[in-house]
Amino acid sequence: MSTAEETAGGEMQPWAEVTPEAARRLLVAAVEAFAERGYHATTTRDIAGRAGMSPAALYIHYKTKEELLHRISRIGHERALDILRTAARREGTATERLADAVSSFVRWHAGGRTTARVVQYELDSLGPDARAEIVALRRQCDAEVRGIIEDGIAAGEFEVLDVRGTTLAVLSLCIDVARWFNIAGPWTPDEVGALYADLVLRMVGAHKAPAAGK
Amino acid sequence: MSTAEETAGGEMQPWAEVTPEAARRLLVAAVEAFAERGYHATTTRDIAGRAGMSPAALYIHYKTKEELLHRISRIGHERALDILRTAARREGTATERLADAVSSFVRWHAGGRTTARVVQYELDSLGPDARAEIVALRRQCDAEVRGIIEDGIAAGEFEVLDVRGTTLAVLSLCIDVARWFNIAGPWTPDEVGALYADLVLRMVGAHKAPAAGK
DNA sequence: GGCCTTGCTAAGCGCTCGCTCACCTTCGGC
């Protein structure tokens, strides 16, 4: 299984780039708390407590509570874009690349559900400047997926009525995995990824099956 | 266009069942505020202000802020179930009924985006008892859609790998409309409903087109 | 050994939150 996320230069430890260690502990604690209760319902005391520190320690490493959300959101979106971009630009037919993109993206949303929830659903809690930066990253995600679909249409592999709408629906389907996964059913991230890749290929009217990719 | 929502006994004024009028005004104000900022970021002063009343007036009609969310969520879910049930139990082939269910359900999420956002995304802000009641309604929504898909398979109209997973994906796709609609693109609720009905029929491998339904 | 710098804590500031309470209208019944 040589799929997008292993070859994207991504770390296995998703927050390894955050230093020093105390700042990373606080950030991981914030991800968990935000995913569980939501940004506004999470207190700085809760975050510091989960990291085993006093409330004041948070403000040595971060200027505000919102900066924590901003850094989480930016790193998460960069990772998401990385996954999609790697799948979009690998070799192979549009069918294979779309299946890879969807299964990788879904696996990320299912496996890292805590992170993905924060990344995908707490966007409105950011201030205008931070939100604008993140929205730009999201548009790039959209462009990568739309690119694959347009390639598939040009190559005669896909049959799509509305490229823009179908792109949005494909991304929407993947993103919403972060909301329901692990609440509803007994699937592994791999299983959901495979199922969703099949569903998406049907949505774009792909003519031939992907190359046995999981 | 004789589709689910017109024949479901639903009101055109969605909150008509809430009386007296002051209680309804407060509830409508709460829906708007919750949809804009989220439950936890909304203050009781904000809700009362939007309704043109003093903060204390809220507590004449509702015991707590959470009771407001609970009532909104229950009425909204009952409406959603109503839409799906009407489409599921009308006459017609499984293909026609599924297309009707999806397009009606999507139109409701797109058109009443403020309400749908609260209903679909603020579930975790409810306490355990209220949440359990709402989750039961959601399971009934799931059962209605699964029923149509199983009918379609039995009738040889659909080809589906995983009934439970596909059902979940169909509902997920529709629900997520409440998150992105009116942010991303220039579609009307009708257009999104029609596009999504087509996409979902592809997902279930429907063999013949639906009967010209919008 | 004296002395900064770094990373942290205990205490608490100012503020706003959900919610309450004492009181004030308005109005139908008689």
Next chain:
DNA sequence: GCCGAAGGTGAGCGAGCGCTTAGCAAGGCC
């Protein structure tokens, strides 16, 4: 014209919020 109920208000309570500040322990440098 008086009365009680229903529906409203202004002021404010206790609690908890995001964030700040004064001070402390530890380690490298001279």
